Amino acid sequence: DAGVIQSPRHEVTEMGQEVTLRCKPISGHDYLFWYRQTMMRGLELLIYFNNNVPIDDSGMPEDRFSAKMPNASFSTLKIQPSEPRDSAVYFCASRRSGTGNTEAFFGQGTRLTVV
């Protein structure tokens, strides 16, 4: 299994531009999470999906942030317009539901720099 795949690995953009981060969860995992990691706040849960449906987006910082999951194998996190304070590492994670002892598996992350 290739694991959770995120793209791009690094993104540098100018303030005001639209940024789209992509994630492919592990096949068969029905939960998908988007996290943001910063020095100041650590690892924050932004939003999570179950069976492609957004369940809780209370962690999304502003309306500039949006996330979609059009199918079970793809999700996007979009920031429009981007601001310098959005600079962070964004992680996507997935896990499967069920009664087994399962944990979340993380992607490599996208390091976003907004200048």
Add this chain to the structure above:
Amino acid sequence: AQSVSQHNHHVILSEAASLELGCNYSYGGTVNLFWYVQYPGQHLQLLLKYFSGDPLVKGIKGFEAEFIKSKFSFNLRKPSVQWSDTAEYFCAVKKGGSYIPTFGRGTSLIVHP
């Protein structure tokens, strides 16, 4: 709201020193507990986890953690650290029946050779 506290934000050790990283959580019900490690420039990887049974959990690379329910703690330990253990360590707690883990702020460990 459930919270996870990692009291040590930065730890610096010499090789062969013993390690203990603290983790406390606030939820009083059934919990599942995790320690993740993030090596420089890499993603989070699971180090060990506790769901039930023996409260002393053995993980990869010689790490272990002990769940002490009365203290709401799940401290991570390693008797002798190596330079390659330099990383960020995250404690995570998930309420039983939930699928959403809450992460601590992380502890940055630097091991000097």
